[in-house]
Amino acid sequence: MSSAVVPDHPWLLPGSLVPAAVRRRTPRDWLVDAMAFLLSAAWVLLFVVDSSSGSPQLALPVGPGWLTEVDIVLGVLATGALWLRRRWPVGLAVATLPLALLSVSASVALLVVLFTVVVHQPLPLAAALVGWHLVTAPAYTALHPDPSMPFWPTLAWSALFIGAVVAWALFVRARRQLVLSLRDRAERAEAEQQLRVDQARQLERTRIAREMHDVLAHRISLLSLHAGALEFRPDASPEKIAKAAGVIRGSAHAALQDLREVIGVLRAEPEGGADPERPQPTLGDVPALIAESRAAGVRVAVVDQVVDGDAVPAAVGRSVYRIVQEGLTNARKHAPGAVVSVRLAGGPGAGLAVEIGNPWPVGGTGSAIPGTGTGLVGVAERVTLAGGRLEHGRTPDGDFRLSAWLPWAAS
Structure with missing residues (x-):
C-alpha cells in the first residue's frame, strides 16, 4: 500500500x-x-x-x-x-x-x-x-x-483475530514511518553537505577576491608612482622616460590580467575592527611551506622543474601554494608517516603543473585530525576560476595523487 x-x-x-x-x-x-x-x-x-x-x-x-x-x-x-x-x-x-x-x-x-x-x-x-x-x-x-464452538470461546477467537490484524497494521505503520524518517534524515544530510560545499566555494571565492584586491592595489600604486615621476621630471632623459613608460605599460597589463580574474568574484568586507591580512603567499613561499611540514615530522621529497620561477604570475603562484598546502595537509591527516612527493614543472606558455602524491594508508585509516572534507572543494573552485584543471583520487598503483594544471601565458 x-x-x-x-x-x-x-x-x-x-x-x-x-x-x-x-x-x-x-x-x-x-x-x-x-x-x-x-x-x-x-x-x-x-x-x-x-x-x-x-x-x-x-x-x-x-x-x-x-x-x-x-x-x-x-x-x-x-x-x-x-x-x-x-x-x-x-x-x-x-x-x-x-x-x-x-x-x-x-x-x-x-x-x-x-x-x-x-x-x-x-x-x-x-x-x-x-x-x-x-x-x-x-x-x-x-x-x-x-x-x-460455544459463545465465549467464539468471542475470544474473534477478539484475538481482530487484535492480530491491528497489531500487524501497527507494525506496518511504524515501519513506514521509520522509512520516511530515515529518508528525511538522508535528504537533510545531503542538503547540509551541499550547503557546506557551497559555503566552501564561496569562502574560496572571497579569499581569491581579497588576494586579487591586494595585488591589484599594489600594481596600481606602482603605476601611479612611475606616472608621478614622469610628471615631476619632464626634463628626464629619453632613456629614463622610455624605461618608466615600459614599467607603466607592464604594470597596466598585469593589472588588467588581475582584473579579469577578479571579475565576477564578490569581495566581502572584513569585519569591523579586524586586523589587516598579511600579504598572501606565492610560489616563492612554497619552500618555506615544505620546510615547515618537514619540521612537523612530514617526510617530503621535492622535484622543482619550473622554468624561470621568478616570472610566475602572482595569481598562479598563490594557487600553487594553496594546492601544495592542501596536499600536505591531506597527507598529514590521512597518511601519517608516509613519504609525500611534491613535483612542480612548467614554464611560460606551457602552463604550470603541480602534483602531490603519497602512498595509500594501510587499512584505509589515518589520524584523527578533524576536518569537514571541503578543502579539496575550495582548491577545485580556485583552479576552475583560474582556468585550470584539477584531478585527485587513487591511482592504479594504489597511491593517492592530487594534480593540477594552471595556465601560464608567455611573456
Missing part, C-alpha cells in the same frame, strides 16, 4: 501516513489490491458453498433463509468496494460499519478496511474503528452462532 505524507491537512495528524489518492496506482498497488480482492472474494464464495450445503460449518445468520441471501449480497458489495479503499478509506470505513454486526461474508473485506485505516489514518480515528469492531463482536457472535 503506497502512501505519502501530506502536511497540515485538516483531518490528519502531523506526519501521518495517508493513501495516495490523487495519483495512479503503481504495479505494486495493483498487485496488493488484487490480492485483497481475491481473498475477500474467496471468502464470499466459501460462504456461498457452505450455506448451500446440508450441514453448514460456518456461522449463518439466525432467522429466515433470505437473510443468508442478503448476507451474500452484502459480502459481494463489500468485496467490490475494496477497490475504493485508497481513494475514500474513511468513507468506506463509515459505510461498512453496520456490516460488522450483520454480515458474515463481508468479514474479510471489513478486516482489509480496518487494516487500511490503522496503517494510513490518524490513530484516534483508527482506535474508534477498532473499538466499534470489538463492541459489536458480542452481538455479532450472538446473531451468528458458531455450530461447533
Whole structure:
C-alpha cells in the first residue's frame, strides 16, 4: 500500500501516513489490491458453498433463509468496494460499519478496511474503528452462532483475530514511518553537505577576491608612482622616460590580467575592527611551506622543474601554494608517516603543473585530525576560476595523487 505524507491537512495528524489518492496506482498497488480482492472474494464464495450445503460449518445468520441471501449480497458489495479503499478509506470505513454486526461474508473485506485505516489514518480515528469492531463482536457472535464452538470461546477467537490484524497494521505503520524518517534524515544530510560545499566555494571565492584586491592595489600604486615621476621630471632623459613608460605599460597589463580574474568574484568586507591580512603567499613561499611540514615530522621529497620561477604570475603562484598546502595537509591527516612527493614543472606558455602524491594508508585509516572534507572543494573552485584543471583520487598503483594544471601565458 503506497502512501505519502501530506502536511497540515485538516483531518490528519502531523506526519501521518495517508493513501495516495490523487495519483495512479503503481504495479505494486495493483498487485496488493488484487490480492485483497481475491481473498475477500474467496471468502464470499466459501460462504456461498457452505450455506448451500446440508450441514453448514460456518456461522449463518439466525432467522429466515433470505437473510443468508442478503448476507451474500452484502459480502459481494463489500468485496467490490475494496477497490475504493485508497481513494475514500474513511468513507468506506463509515459505510461498512453496520456490516460488522450483520454480515458474515463481508468479514474479510471489513478486516482489509480496518487494516487500511490503522496503517494510513490518524490513530484516534483508527482506535474508534477498532473499538466499534470489538463492541459489536458480542452481538455479532450472538446473531451468528458458531455450530461447533460455544459463545465465549467464539468471542475470544474473534477478539484475538481482530487484535492480530491491528497489531500487524501497527507494525506496518511504524515501519513506514521509520522509512520516511530515515529518508528525511538522508535528504537533510545531503542538503547540509551541499550547503557546506557551497559555503566552501564561496569562502574560496572571497579569499581569491581579497588576494586579487591586494595585488591589484599594489600594481596600481606602482603605476601611479612611475606616472608621478614622469610628471615631476619632464626634463628626464629619453632613456629614463622610455624605461618608466615600459614599467607603466607592464604594470597596466598585469593589472588588467588581475582584473579579469577578479571579475565576477564578490569581495566581502572584513569585519569591523579586524586586523589587516598579511600579504598572501606565492610560489616563492612554497619552500618555506615544505620546510615547515618537514619540521612537523612530514617526510617530503621535492622535484622543482619550473622554468624561470621568478616570472610566475602572482595569481598562479598563490594557487600553487594553496594546492601544495592542501596536499600536505591531506597527507598529514590521512597518511601519517608516509613519504609525500611534491613535483612542480612548467614554464611560460606551457602552463604550470603541480602534483602531490603519497602512498595509500594501510587499512584505509589515518589520524584523527578533524576536518569537514571541503578543502579539496575550495582548491577545485580556485583552479576552475583560474582556468585550470584539477584531478585527485587513487591511482592504479594504489597511491593517492592530487594534480593540477594552471595556465601560464608567455611573456
